[in-house]
Amino acid sequence: MGLDVTQPTDAPPDTTVVSPVSPNWVTTKLDFIVNWARSNSLWPMPFGTACCAIEFMATAASRFDMARFGMERMSFSPRQADVLICAGRLPFKLAPVIRRIYDQMPQPKWVISMGACASTGGIFDTYAMVQGIDTVVPVDVYVPGCPPRPEGLLYGILMLQKKIRGETLADRTLREEHPLDERGLRMSPRLLDEISEPFGNSIHQTRSG
Amino acid sequence: MNPSVQALRHHFEEGGAIGRALESCGDTIVYVQASMLPRALEFLKVTPEQDYDYLVDVTAVEYRDAERPLELVYELFSLRRRAQLRVKVELDKSEDLVIDSIVPLWNAANWLEREVYDMFGVRFEGHPDLRRILMWETYSEGHPLRKDFPLRGRFSRSEQVRRALNMNPEAHYSMEELSIAQAYHELPADMRDRLARDERGKVPDPESS
Numbered sequence: 171m172g173l174d175v176t177q178p179t180d181a182p183p184d185t186t187v188v189s190p191v192s193p194n195w196v197t198t199k200l201d202f203i204v205n206w207a208r209s210n211s212l213w214p215m216p217f218g219t220a221c222c223a224i225e226f227m228a229t230a231a232s233r234f235d236m237a238r239f240g241m242e243r244m245s246f247s248p249r250q251a252d253v254l255i256c257a258g259r260l261p262f263k264l265a266p267v268i269r270r271i272y273d274q275m276p277q278p279k280w281v282i283s284m285g286a287c288a289s290t291g292g293i294f295d296t297y298a299m300v301q302g303i304d305t306v307v308p309v310d311v312y313v314p315g316c317p318p319r320p321e322g323l324l325y326g327i328l329m330l331q332k333k334i335r336g337e338t339l340a341d342r343t344l345r346e347e348h349p350l351d352e353r354g355l356r357m358s359p360r361l362l363d364e365i366s367e368p369f370g371n372s373i374h375q376t377r378s379g
Numbered sequence: 380m381n382p383s384v385q386a387l388r389h390h391f392e393e394g395g396a397i398g399r400a401l402e403s404c405g406d407t408i409v410y411v412q413a414s415m416l417p418r419a420l421e422f423l424k425v426t427p428e429q430d431y432d433y434l435v436d437v438t439a440v441e442y443r444d445a446e447r448p449l450e451l452v453y454e455l456f457s458l459r460r461r462a463q464l465r466v467k468v469e470l471d472k473s474e475d476l477v478i479d480s481i482v483p484l485w486n487a488a489n490w491l492e493r494e495v496y497d498m499f500g501v502r503f504e505g506h507p508d509l510r511r512i513l514m515w516e517t518y519s520e521g522h523p524l525r526k527d528f529p530l531r532g533r534f535s536r537s538e539q540v541r542r543a544l545n546m547n548p549e550a551h552y553s554m555e556e557l558s559i560a561q562a563y564h565e566l567p568a569d570m571r572d573r574l575a576r577d578e579r580g581k582v583p584d585p586e587s588s
C-alpha cells in the first residue's frame with residue numbers, strides 16, 4: 171500500500187513517531203478505510219471438495235445470500251481471490267493443489283476452513299486424508315460442523331471481517347508470504363504429527379523421528 | 380441357478396477348471412481356476428447363448444480370516460438376455476498375486492483392473508497400462524485395502540504430508556492427456572524427457588531428488 175510508516179534508516183530519528191508500528195491519527199484512519207473496503211468486498215475462491223460444498227452453495231444462493239456481506243462474486247481464478255474457502259475434506263492427492271492455489275492468490279489473502287474435515291480430518295482419520303488443512307496452508311477462521319449450517323459459515327465470514335477490521339497496514343508481518351521450508355512442510359514434523367494425533371477408534375500412528 | 384454354470388462345466392470338462400457354484404440373494408456365483416479365467420470369460424462373452432456383453436465390475440475381496448484366499452470378482456451382465464453372472468477367482472495369498480488381464484476382452488476392465496492393482500496389489504499380466512489410479516503414482520506405502528495395511532497408513536503424518544506436498548501433480552498425466560491439454564511444452568525439461576522415454580511410472584522419489 172502507498173503508506174510507508176517505517177523510517178528511512180539514514181534520516182534523523184523522527185521524535186514524533188514513538189515506534190514504526192505505533193498507531194497515530196493518519197495510520198488509524200487509513201487502516202479504518204482500507205479495512206472497511208477490504209472486509210466488505212471479499213471475493214471467495216471456492217475450494218469445494220465434498221459435502222460441505224453443498225452447504226457452501228446454499229450459503230451463496232438466494233436464501234442465505236452471502237452477497238449481503240460483499241461476497242457476491244465467486245472468484246474461480248485464485249489470482250482475483252481474497253479468501254480461500256476450503257469446503258470439504260482434503261485428500262493427500264489434493265494437498266499440492268490447494269497449496270498451489272494458496273500460493274497463487276495475491277496478498278492480502280485469508281483462508282476459511284469450513285467443516286470438521288477441513289479443520290481436523292473429521293471422521294476420515296485414514297491413510298488418504300489430510301488431518302486439517304492447517305498442516306498445508308495457514309488458516310484464519312475454522313468453522314465447525316458436519317456440515318456447518320449456512321448460518322455457521324456466515325458467522326465464520328463475519329468473524330473474518332471482524333479480524334480484518336482489526337488489522338493495521340503498519341504491521342508488515344501480516345502480509346508476509348510463508349513459503350514451504352526446504353523439507354516441503356510449513357511446520358516442524360513433530361508439531362504436524364502432534365496436531366494430527368489419532369482419535370476415536372483409531373489408535374495406530376507411526377511417528378516421525 | 381443360472382444355466383450358464385452348466386454350460387461352463389460342459390465346455391470346460393477337463394481338470395476342474397470350473398469350481399463350486401452357489402446362489403446368493405438371487406445372484407449366481409461361480410468359481411473359476413485362475414489359469415482358466417480368460418478362456419472362461421471369453422466363452423461367456425462370445426458364445427451366442429451366453430452373450431455376456433457387459434462387464435459391470437472387477438473388484439477383489441480379502442477376508443479377515445488369514446487362511447482364506449484373496450478373491451477376484453468379475454461381475455458380468457448380458458444386456459440382451461438380462462442375465463447376471465458373478466465369476467470369482469481365488470488367489471493364494473502366500474504366492475505372487477498375478478492373473479491374466481481381461482482388457483483384450485472388455486476395454487472396461489482397464490481402469491477396473493488398475494483399481495484392483497492399486498488397492499490390493501494384484502498384478503494383471505498383459506494389461507496395457509498397469510499403474511495406480513486412485514493413489515498417486517509415487518505412493519509407496521503399499522496397497523490400502525489389504526488387511527495388513529494400517530488404517531492411518533504406514534508413514535507418520537508429517538511424512539505423508541511431506542510426500543504429498545512434494546509430488547508434482549502434472550507428473551501423472553500421460554503424453555496423450557498432456558498433448559490434448561496442450562500443456563506438454565510447459566512442463567519442466569526433465570519431466571518432458573522422462574515422458575518421451577515412456578518412463579511415466581518411474582517418477583523420482585522426492586526423497587532422492
Ligand code: SF4
Nearest residue numbers: 221222285286287317
Ligand atoms: S465436515 Fe461433514 S459435511 Fe463437511 S466434508 Fe466432512 S463429512 Fe462432509
